[in-house]
Amino acid sequence: MNTPRARAMLFMGRRSHQSHAPHKHSPPAVANDLVISTVDENSGIAMLTMNRPPANSLSLEMNEALCYSLKTVEANPKIQSVILSSTNPKIFSAGLDITELVAPDNDRLPRFWNSLQQVYIDLYGSRLATVAAIQGHAPAAGCFLAMSCDYRVMSEGDTNNDIKKKHVPTIGLNETQLGIAAPPWMGQLLVRTIGFRQAELALALGTLFPPEQALSIGLVDDIVPHQQVESGDHKLVDLLPSQIKDQAQNSLLQKAYTQAQIYAKIPPQARVASKMVTREEHIFRMIAKRDEDTQHFCGFVTQKAVQKNLTAYVEALKNKSAKK
């Protein structure tokens, strides 16, 4: 697998083991309900908007939808950059769908983990320049999604004095707070993003960072104030489906779009080659340990004590939500 040809294929978006290759004539607009795909061939920029209420948590189907949508956009040679965003103004992604882990089906559990691994391989190794527009919370695998992109812009949130309206998003790998550990490849992604010591601290403590702190340690590349702008000065907004058009008129997406434009102007071969320099080793190391990683995950999750904790955690989440 780790041959020059395999490496090149990885970054050109063609994989022999891909089970969900995009249909040749896939429509450029809405690929599926879970991920809304918007394509603007004139600018070379596309947007994938995660749309799995209530929290964009990552189920097997959501992971497959993310890979499918990304592959479909990648197959369009006119597209150079993609923005990853969310229809939920307060949640980018809540990470893994915890319900996938509770009383799991023996057949589905390894398929679920494989689908998450595939998101990592496809997104981190995409030929496209990828920009995460993080409008809301991004805990655990939500943070992993953002870290798999090339650039992260985060909203400062609504720091309104009215406590009811106040909303400050956070981002980080908080797994240890839940009594679990992030898988090695996910943890190492944090090391690659914010450096060894900061990652060591953040992983051990399960820290969730508010936007300014996330910027100061390099977990995000830019933060923008929460504000609506009068009208989008980019064509992509005009193309968005009505359900997300209004919330797209904000400073976060403007900023993400500007960054996507900057990337789209770089000669693609050179941009992709430079991405290979920093990422291919990490991706191939993960692929080599993929089966072992899946076995480890399934063995861990199905332990009695872990099941007990996860059941209690899901219950607590539901109770919290019911009390609102």
Ligand SMILES: CCCCCCCCCC/C=C/CC(=O)SCCNC(=O)CCNC(=O)[C@H](O)C(C)(C)COP(=O)(O)OP(=O)(O)OC[C@H]1O[C@@H](n2cnc3c(N)ncnc32)[C@H](O)[C@@H]1OP(=O)(O)O
């Ligand atoms: C060598 C070692 C190898 C071993 C490998 C083993 C590793 C094990 C796995 C490790 C990987 C883990 C990665 C993960 O991603 S774990 C998931 C972590 N995610 C969370 O803990 C987030 C939980 N959610 C929240 O904290 C909050 O919901 C929020 C995202 C901060 C948003 O808060 P807000 O107040 O706005 O919203 P609510 O809390 O009211 O939630 C709204 C509804 O969404 C449901 N929800 C939220 N998160 C999830 C989730 N992750 N999965 C499923 N469902 C979720 C919540 O229940 C509410 O639903 P309801 O209204 O229908 O009740």
